[in-house]
Amino acid sequence: MTRLEDRLTEVLTRTADAVEVRPDIDRVRDQPAVVTLDAALGRSRRPDRRWTVVATGAAAASVAIGALLVTRTDRSQPVDVVTPSAGQATAPADATVVPRFLVTAPGWEVTWMEENSDEEFGGHVGEATIQDGSGRSIALNWYPASHFEGRVDDLLERAGPATGITIDGRDAQLFDYGASSGIVAAWWSEGDTVFELRGDNFTTTDDFRAVAATVEDVDRATWLAALPEEAVAAARRGSR
Amino acid sequence: MTIAPGPRVPPPPPAASAAPPDDFVALYTRELGPQVRRATLLVGSPDTAHDLVHDAFVEIYRRWDEIDDPGPYLGRAVLNRCRDHGRRAGTTERRLPLLVERGSPEDECLWDALQALPFNHRAALVLRFYHQLPERDIARVLGCRPGSVGPWIQRGLRRLRKDLS
Numbered sequence: 001m002t003r004l005e006d007r008l009t010e011v012l013t014r015t016a017d018a019v020e021v022r023p024d025i026d027r028v029r030d031q032p033a034v035v036t037l038d039a040a041l042g043r044s045r046r047p048d049r050r051w052t053v054v055a056t057g058a059a060a061a062s063v064a065i066g067a068l069l070v071t072r073t074d075r076s077q078p079v080d081v082v083t084p085s086a087g088q089a090t091a092p093a094d095a096t097v098v099p100r101f102l103v104t105a106p107g108w109e110v111t112w113m114e115e116n117s118d119e120e121f122g123g124h125v126g127e128a129t130i131q132d133g134s135g136r137s138i139a140l141n142w143y144p145a146s147h148f149e150g151r152v153d154d155l156l157e158r159a160g161p162a163t164g165i166t167i168d169g170r171d172a173q174l175f176d177y178g179a180s181s182g183i184v185a186a187w188w189s190e191g192d193t194v195f196e197l198r199g200d201n202f203t204t205t206d207d208f209r210a211v212a213a214t215v216e217d218v219d220r221a222t223w224l225a226a227l228p229e230e231a232v233a234a235a236r237r238g239s240r
Numbered sequence: 241m242t243i244a245p246g247p248r249v250p251p252p253p254p255a256a257s258a259a260p261p262d263d264f265v266a267l268y269t270r271e272l273g274p275q276v277r278r279a280t281l282l283v284g285s286p287d288t289a290h291d292l293v294h295d296a297f298v299e300i301y302r303r304w305d306e307i308d309d310p311g312p313y314l315g316r317a318v319l320n321r322c323r324d325h326g327r328r329a330g331t332t333e334r335r336l337p338l339l340v341e342r343g344s345p346e347d348e349c350l351w352d353a354l355q356a357l358p359f360n361h362r363a364a365l366v367l368r369f370y371h372q373l374p375e376r377d378i379a380r381v382l383g384c385r386p387g388s389v390g391p392w393i394q395r396g397l398r399r400l401r402k403d404l405s
Contacts, residue, residue: 005369029259
């Protein structure tokens with residue numbers, strides 16, 4: 001172990017040990033049953049929000065706004081910057097060829113989105129988080145098909161055999177990770193891009209199917225309007 | 241399908257005045273400390289960590305009869321809240337002072353650098369170097385493919401070295 005790793009263990013341990021834990025189970029019991037996402041975020045929805053999209057590299061143009069869809073991916077070489085800009089909307093230099101999907105069921109809202117280019121995966125990857133304020137969330141990721149072989153192995157290992165599902169008219173495969181995990185995932189491909197729709201904290205597969213049935217491929221204006229204020233700016237984060 | 245068929249309409253949450261079930265109390269008693277400590281390392285603030293962990297317990301409590309294995313569910317619920325909090329919080333909030341009063345300036349720099357990492361990199365480092373988990377278990381906790389964990393740890397360490405140099 002290097003000295004940095006030793007120091008990291010020491011600082012993490014000392015910090016964790018210094019935390020004064022304050023039990024308050026009444027706080028759990030007395031909590032209102034429903035907390036809306038907007039209330040939790042302390043903001044109101046602004047469906048007409050405008051955005052500026054700045055492509056920082058030649059490769060960025062083709063994926064500038066991209067679609068949404070799933071998994072935790074590495075973000076070593078971000079190429080796109082998506083930042084809110086009041087009263088200004090700049091289209092990407094080259095409209096994406098990747099479909100843009102949204103969950104259209106009432107109450108679901110995009111709370112996070114970012115896109116990157118990563119040589120490790122041989123192309124662009126992106127991720128969006130969509131939540132309904134009840135604890136359920138859907139992650140929409142997209143990534144190059146070349147990366148998918150390992151991914152499907154992981155799905156099969158963790159979730160078992162797939163069953164069929166239709167996502168906005170597209171044939172997709174559905175994996176579930178078991179009742180205790182609350183995770184269900186669907187994937188499909190278009191061209192060289194694989195999409196994954198991953199639901200978290202779903203009690204049953206039927207619950208997930210009901211929400212997945214409301215996923216729609218939307219036009220770019222609708223997509224832009226749905227993006228969250230926190231939509232990232234991976235390039236800025238990378239340079240921080 | 242391995243997921244158990246559940247009711248179409250979730251059962252109502254326990255009445256506000258009802259005493260929590262004994263097994264919920266046991267889970268709360270057992271997991272509150274570890275979850276708050278882990279969340280503090282991930283979000284940088286013990287107060288925020290308490291809020292996020294209690295929010296997760298509220299969700300568990302409301303869905304107590306629906307969840308087969310609440311321990312892993314709780315861990316994931318806390319982690320998701322930490323991730324979402326980081327997305328909403330600005331860098332100012334992330335860079336909180338080191339909690340340990342005796343920490344050296346170098347330790348504070350390391351803490352600041354850790355808190356500035358992308359969430360997955362930071363979480364992988366916390367799970368590896370605080371919880372001492374192997375990569376496969378880290379992947380299970382983070383809900384990612386096992387192959388992602390190693391690169392996250394290496395990139396996180398590389399970034400820390402760069403920030404500290």
